[in-house]
Amino acid sequence: MIVLSMASIRALEDILGLDYMRFQETIMQCTSEGLITCAVSNVTNVCLHTNPNLEQSRAIWSPPRLIGYNYLEFWRETFPQLETLQLILARDKHVKGYEYEGIRPDRSRCRYSTDFYLIDYMGEPTRFGISHKEDFEVVRTAPSN
Numbered sequence: 001m002i003v004l005s006m007a008s009i010r011a012l013e014d015i016l017g018l019d020y021m022r023f024q025e026t027i028m029q030c031t032s033e034g035l036i037t038c039a040v041s042n043v044t045n046v047c048l049h050t051n052p053n054l055e056q057s058r059a060i061w062s063p064p065r066l067i068g069y070n071y072l073e074f075w076r077e078t079f080p081q082l083e084t085l086q087l088i089l090a091r092d093k094h095v096k097g098y099e100y101e102g103i104r105p106d107r108s109r110c111r112y113s114t115d116f117y118l119i120d121y122m123g124e125p126t127r128f129g130i131s132h133k134e135d136f137e138v139v140r141t142a143p144s145n
Contacts, residue, residue, distance in 0.1 A: 109140035
C-alpha cells in the first residue's frame, strides 16, 4: 500500500476540485517530488496524461506513447478490478492505495498500488492516479516470442 505525503500534495478536497490550471500545478508538484501521475478518461478509458516519472521499467512504453492508449487493453484480464475501482470512485470520489493488476503492452502482468481520484478534467470524468515509482511488481513475465 502506498502512503503519499499529503503535507506536500494538496488536500483531498483540492484534488477533487481541480480546475485546469490547478491540475497542471498538481502535476508539476508531483513530478518534482518524484511521484507518477496519470489521468485516464473514466468514460472512454483513454489515457489523457502521464508525467515523465512513469519509467519504462514500470510501463514498458515511454510516457508520451501512453497518451491516447486505451486502458481497457491494460484491464483485459482484470476487468472486475476496474469495475470495483469505478464503483468506489463513483461512491467516494477517491481511494487510497488501490491495489490492482493489469497487462502491460509487452503482455507481462504487473501488480500496482495507486491513489485514485475522480476529477472533472476538461469536462470529462477522469481517473487521476498518483503513485510512487516503486509501487509495482511483475507477477508474470512477458511471453517469449
